[in-house]
Amino acid sequence: MELSCPVPRAETERVLLGHGSGGQLMAELLGKVITPGLVAPGPAEDAALVPFGDGQAVLSTDTFVVTPRFFPGGDIGSLAVHGTVNDLAMRGATPVALCLAYVLEEGLPIDELARITASVAVAAHSAGVPVVTGDTKVVGRGAADGIYVTTTGLGAPLPGAEVSAARGRPGDVVLLSGPIGCHGTAILSAREDLGFDSEIRSDSQPLNRLVARMVAAAGPELHALRDPTRGGLASALNELAAASGVGIEIEEAALPVPPPVAAACELLGLDPLHVANEGCLVALVAPPAAGAVLAAMRDGPEAPDARVIGAVTAARAGRVTARTLVGSTRVVDMLVGEQLPRIC
Amino acid sequence: MKYLDEYRDPVLARRLLDELRKVATAPWTIMEVCGGQTHTIVRQGIDELLPAGIRMIHGPGCPVCVTPLAMVDKAVAIAARPEVTFTSYGDMLRVPGSIGDLIGVKARGGDIRVVYSPLDAVRIAEAHPDRQVVFFAVGFETTAPANAMAVLHAAARGLANFTVLVSHVLVPPAITAILDAPDNEVRGFLAAGHVCAVMGYTEYEPIAARYRVPIVVTGFEPLDLIEGILMTVRQLEEGRAEVENQYARAVRRTGNTAARDAIRQVFTVTDRTWRGIGEIPASGLALAPRYAAYDAERRFAVERVGTGEHPSCVAGDILRGTRLPTDCAAYGTACTPRTPLGAPMVSAEGTCAAFFSAGRHRSTVGSP
Amino acid sequence: MCLGIPGRIVEVSAPDDRPDLRTGVVDFDGIRRAVCLVYTPEAEVGDYVIVHVGVAISRVDEAEAARTLAVIRAIPDALAAELGPDGARL
Numbered sequence: 001m002e003l004s005c006p007v008p009r010a011e012t013e014r015v016l017l018g019h020g021s022g023g024q025l026m027a028e029l030l031g032k033v034i035t036p037g038l039v040a041p042g043p044a045e046d047a048a049l050v051p052f053g054d055g056q057a058v059l060s061t062d063t064f065v066v067t068p069r070f071f072p073g074g075d076i077g078s079l080a081v082h083g084t085v086n087d088l089a090m091r092g093a094t095p096v097a098l099c100l101a102y103v104l105e106e107g108l109p110i111d112e113l114a115r116i117t118a119s120v121a122v123a124a125h126s127a128g129v130p131v132v133t134g135d136t137k138v139v140g141r142g143a144a145d146g147i148y149v150t151t152t153g154l155g156a157p158l159p160g161a162e163v164s165a166a167r168g169r170p171g172d173v174v175l176l177s178g179p180i181g182c183h184g185t186a187i188l189s190a191r192e193d194l195g196f197d198s199e200i201r202s203d204s205q206p207l208n209r210l211v212a213r214m215v216a217a218a219g220p221e222l223h224a225l226r227d228p229t230r231g232g233l234a235s236a237l238n239e240l241a242a243a244s245g246v247g248i249e250i251e252e253a254a255l256p257v258p259p260p261v262a263a264a265c266e267l268l269g270l271d272p273l274h275v276a277n278e279g280c281l282v283a284l285v286a287p288p289a290a291g292a293v294l295a296a297m298r299d300g301p302e303a304p305d306a307r308v309i310g311a312v313t314a315a316r317a318g319r320v321t322a323r324t325l326v327g328s329t330r331v332v333d334m335l336v337g338e339q340l341p342r343i344c
Numbered sequence: 345m346k347y348l349d350e351y352r353d354p355v356l357a358r359r360l361l362d363e364l365r366k367v368a369t370a371p372w373t374i375m376e377v378c379g380g381q382t383h384t385i386v387r388q389g390i391d392e393l394l395p396a397g398i399r400m401i402h403g404p405g406c407p408v409c410v411t412p413l414a415m416v417d418k419a420v421a422i423a424a425r426p427e428v429t430f431t432s433y434g435d436m437l438r439v440p441g442s443i444g445d446l447i448g449v450k451a452r453g454g455d456i457r458v459v460y461s462p463l464d465a466v467r468i469a470e471a472h473p474d475r476q477v478v479f480f481a482v483g484f485e486t487t488a489p490a491n492a493m494a495v496l497h498a499a500a501r502g503l504a505n506f507t508v509l510v511s512h513v514l515v516p517p518a519i520t521a522i523l524d525a526p527d528n529e530v531r532g533f534l535a536a537g538h539v540c541a542v543m544g545y546t547e548y549e550p551i552a553a554r555y556r557v558p559i560v561v562t563g564f565e566p567l568d569l570i571e572g573i574l575m576t577v578r579q580l581e582e583g584r585a586e587v588e589n590q591y592a593r594a595v596r597r598t599g600n601t602a603a604r605d606a607i608r609q610v611f612t613v614t615d616r617t618w619r620g621i622g623e624i625p626a627s628g629l630a631l632a633p634r635y636a637a638y639d640a641e642r643r644f645a646v647e648r649v650g651t652g653e654h655p656s657c658v659a660g661d662i663l664r665g666t667r668l669p670t671d672c673a674a675y676g677t678a679c680t681p682r683t684p685l686g687a688p689m690v691s692a693e694g695t696c697a698a699f700f701s702a703g704r705h706r707s708t709v710g711s712p
Numbered sequence: 713m714c715l716g717i718p719g720r721i722v723e724v725s726a727p728d729d730r731p732d733l734r735t736g737v738v739d740f741d742g743i744r745r746a747v748c749l750v751y752t753p754e755a756e757v758g759d760y761v762i763v764h765v766g767v768a769i770s771r772v773d774e775a776e777a778a779r780t781l782a783v784i785r786a787i788p789d790a791l792a793a794e795l796g797p798d799g800a801r802l
Contacts, residue, residue, distance in 0.1 A: 378714070
């Protein structure tokens with residue numbers, strides 16, 4: 001169609017904060033600017049399978065830029081370990097080794113760096129993965145916000161695992177490991193500018209052992225995994241639906257939304273389905289194995305409240321729909337850009 | 345949450361819908377004049393559960409959407425100034441003006457901060473005396489007491505570095521404008537519960553009487569909305585045209601006296617242009633002359649820079665309810681929440697954005 | 713328009729010289745925030761208020777809230793009557 005001047009135009013020439021929020025803007029940036037000519041087209045996965053010796057290795061990398069750096073339930077150090085360990089796990093891999101890189105801003109208190117590093121060590125130890133190498137750079141004051149942490153993980157595929165975002169099949173059961181929205185709400189509450197105060201803690205935790213139990217219970221019947229981090233459960237489900245070419249139907253009433261998460265979302269006009277998580281996962285499992293996987297999930301500290309939230313359909317491929325509380329249906333869309341508190 | 349969850353009960357929702365089916369014998373067109381209500385209706389799919397003849401039209405109830413283009417352009421121009429810290433409710437940041445949006449200003453180095461409350465903007469001004477802090481005071485009557493309080497606080501503290509860019513609008517003149525339109529199809533209104541929590545509903549009584557339309561003050565949860573629709577349809581079926589209050593837990597007939605006093609003290613009624621509709625007499629609030637020192641438009645003399653709306657945007661028809669987003673050629677193609685051509689696609693509560701995020705694409709409307 | 717969320721007042725305070733400038737802490741199911749209570753002079757600790765952008769605009773009337781629900785509950789459940797007690801799910 002013809003667009004004549006004057007056109008109210010959206011910003012297209014600069015990177016926006018919203019480009020980093022795990023929603024449509026980010027997908028656009030990756031698809032148009034970053035992946036072409038760099039990565040072969042294929043389903044968007046959390047980690048890559050690469051040929052390695054006679055077998056395969058799994059690789060993943062992630063950079064962490066959270067504000068505030070310390071929040072209830074974690075800090076940028078533990079988050080950096082859990083994030084990469086979990087991305088490996090979402091490909092059915094057990095973590096073998098981690099690399100750690102810091103970008104430090106001139107003026108960062110050494111004590112803070114020590115606390116963050118200690119937190120990295122505790123998190124890596126509890127996930128059972130060694131930090132084997134790393135790098136540290138310092139930039140001038142104002143050139144970075146305190147500290148950025150990058151972790152790169154090397155993983156080994158779990159025996160029997162055939163997990164891929166593209167393996168969802170019609171009929172699959174959709175499982176969710178735990179309550180949603182806790183990480184994003186904890187971060188919001190810890191940010192001074194909103195003036196919120198709560199006891200809610202981030203759900204940040206390693207999911208590698210949970211995934212190992214699930215793979216042991218189901219083998220190749222465990223089709224797809226995703227940890228709904230930035231962009232929330234809505235983005236994770238949309239990515240799975242797109243990568244697998246299937247539809248996903250969820251039951252809104254089945255979603256575990258803790259009261260403080262629901263309250264923060266009501267206050268700021270956000271959708272709990274768009275709020276970030278750092279310690280839960282969503283799984284697509286063939287129906288015969290669903291019971292065993294659910295039992296395996298609940299048999300551990302990470303997912304005592306694991307539950308069925310929906311099913312995969314052949315209809316409406318690439319789309320996620322929710323049955324609403326009052327019994328109607330709606331499409332669950334990805335977050336567009338940055339989550340902005342609204343008044344109306 | 346208490347006072348929210350009880351009003352989302354699926355069993356009671358079905359009972360109300362059953363009752364509505366019994367009561368409704370003729371087709372009726374009803375407008376909700378509140379973006380929050382539009383959001384609940386579309387997000388919960390309530391309109392799809394209504395009896396076939398009951399049609400909901402989503403009125404000009406999103407303050408972000410009706411903020412005039414010229415005002416967005418002024419905000420963008422002020423926010424780009426190096427001495428300014430521009431504070432705003434989050435939903436104004438993506439509204440396209442004719443020279444860009446506030447998010448774009450931020451990406452180019454502008455100091456733009458999202459605040460939850462206008463009182464937070466006052467605090468920022470106190471903490472940063474070296475900055476000119478401007479707050480973008482948009483909204484309906486609901487938001488006016490808070491915005492008035494920010495001005496009163498700033499005045500009490502003698503803050504010389506705090507101003508507000510005011511673009512307030514009022515609901516009753518908009519309802520009257522809709523009813524006066526020759527092609528009006530709306531036979532009943534759901535009035536916005538939180539607007540009435542502040543203003544009461546005596547203003548609506550002459551409108552209901554003069555135009556013979558039922559007006560039901562309605563809350564925001566699924567049960568509130570279905571009951572509000574039921575009460576409206578009952579009146580229509582019985583030939584009544586009264587103001588009724590479904591949202592009695594929060595709304596008294598005379599509203600909130602203290603809040604209304606503050607609005608009267610700080611603001612004065614003015615003519616206001618509504619984006620997509622045009623100028624409506626006495627439909628807005630501007631700063632009262634005695635608070636002129638806090639007027640950002642005076643402090644930062646901004647020339648009108650904008651030109652006009654996108655020619656293919658039918659926002660006016662959509663806000664007046666004569667067309668649905670899915671009737672618009674640009675909807676979902678050239679115009680999406682990512683690249684909005686008009687205001688109703690911007691805020692989550694804008695009719696077009698609410699339709700889009702609920703997956704109501706032109707090709708799928710009407711199919712199961 | 714106008715997100716207004718009910719929360720319970722857990723604390724009320726005011727400057728000694730300006731008892732009318734009341735602020736309070738309001739609890740929203742585990743999220744607490746400072747809220748301006750100037751427009752709801754009648755609201756006390758334990759009361760629920762509707763909060764919009766950090767300002768309480770109305771005190772929730774508990775009796776009216778219960779009455780609204782009672783009216784809806786009084787509508788006979790046609791489907792449940794047909795299906796019996798186990799069929800009362802949507």
